[in-house]
Amino acid sequence: MTSPFNIEEIYPDDGEHSLRMPRRQAGSSPQGVAVTLLADYTLRARAALPSAAIVALLAESGVTTAGARAAISRLARRGVLEGSRQGRHSSYRLTQAAAVNLSVGGHWILTSTTAAEPWDGCWTTVAFSLPQDRGTQRRALRGQLRWLGYAPLYDGLWISPYELTPRAQARLVQLTLGAVTVFRGRQIALAADSQRALIDAWDIDAISGHYEEFLQRWAPLVPQVRSGEVDGAAAVRARTEIMDTYRRFPILDPQLPRDLLPTGWLRQPAREVFAAVYDGLADPAQRHVRAVVGRFTDSVDPGISAHTTADLLAGVHGDAGWIPPARREPPSHRRTAV
Template sequence: MSSPFDIEEIFPDEDAAAVRLPRRQTGPAPQGLAVTLLADYTMRTGAWLPSAAIVALLAETGASEAGARTAISRLARRGILLGSRQGRHSSYRLAPAAAAHLSEGGRWIVQSAATTEPWDGWWTLIAFSLPQHERTRRRSLRGQLRWLGYAPLYDGLWISPHPLTPASTAKLAEVAPGAVTVFQARHVELGAMTGREPLQAWDVAAIAAHYESFLRRWRPLLPDVTARRVGGADAVRARTEVMDTYRRFAVLDPQLPVALLPAGWPRATALEVFTAVYDGLAGTAEAHVRAVAGRYTDGPPPDVRSHTVAELLAGVRSGDRPATGAVAGRVAQASGAG
């Protein structure tokens, strides 16, 4: 089974020596929206959604019917969705492996912004050497490094401000066995000598611009969310879009040390706004998804249940109960930490 999301949605394929922040795609991809939609309302229950309901819900986000059906079909071929057919009706749900991946991914997305631990000043450096003719392996390795929060300081030398975990080590060994060397080091200032600063591996100004764009898009909605003036279809559309957009920050801004960033870095503010929209619309959106799914089922409507940001941080699994107040408090505290 492939990953539910494609790294090229965030970082289109580019020359290995480039270190600029890549362009975003024009509009959300239907497959990404479909995965986000099913994850947001079925991950806790493993519910099957009628394909017609998925198409109708995606249409409310702006996807065409043909595009929605193609997205569902491709996700099923990739093993991300499981299909079931009863008579003339077909239904889909997340494959167990995809649900587990998305649960861990949801926790990672929130944790990447909620973590406030001080940085110890050590960089992890990953050097690799692959022949030019092994383009597929190079592309896979670079994509995996992006997912892990690394960025290219030089061609073949990628860096992160965080240590390489055993799980990440195993992923890299799987993608490029025998082609990777890992170091840990501190940066040494060279004074008058010229050299690249480690932070230059990321386009900090462009990352900040993405944050500001996110805040301009979603802050104006907060009064309507608080006053419960957002209807069902609009709530699902907004909740799907805000997640589909916000999840990219875990890769674009992989917990870069605040000590190295400009004052007033908007990471915590973006998490606060995301939480207000995502949690504030959860109940209304859940009711709408259940109602739409009910139109296409002969029996009781599917067991649709939303989850909150606190539950994402705790790790959403099938059969989960709502998160405790202690978990919710951790997210609230992290959101207000600045």
């Protein structure tokens, strides 16, 4: 299984923009929390927040002042944030490249956790051979394959029940410089004890365990959210944490066909709990973020607005505004982009 804390795998750079999204760490990453906060409340309008307000909001999530300021500085160097100054006061907002990247990623999170598409019973096999001295290239290829939903059946042999799209093919050629071969076909049945089951390439028990942990953590909060008991800083923290957790699932769960999964698969219950918490806390969290920002500025930008799951599905932010889904190429192994 790939690390669930690598934000670059969840929001991969499309190669058209010069930015490097922060790598997640085991535990709370100040940069990751900052990106989530800014995306959750400023993405649509790319509203700028006073740096002092960002520091204050991060403090409510347990990030020290020094850690918050370092995170802002590093995100600016990465091309994720861009700053401006008025006198002694500085503000930051998401760069255009980061806004597009995060918006596509947000859309992918939701579309990738819907019901899997029908399966024709065929498998795509990617075989590659790279010399030992090309370790960086090998790691990049494996990361790309896993992001596309593939898993290693054997070393150098990766499989997926879905077709490899033309753009994905072109990307793999770039990564391997011809040292890759792709096949698609049906598995030939042998004696049950003489072949490895293809589904064993994925750790189904581990994926199921992640869903179970998610539901155990968040399902009890749903009644409190619906009754209005969660407010203020607690609402912001809950939305940030549940997004940070739920956005792992497009990588952890490769959307295998239902025919291959055990009964009672928890993908849909997890999605429902995520929407109940994330959407249910949008209004109180938005009020709190605006209140915190209001402590550091005379005028709160109206673009500070909590988006919901419906907003994430509606379109992505681009130079011309919201791009409708028909014009988008979501980064999914079941669609067209790499």
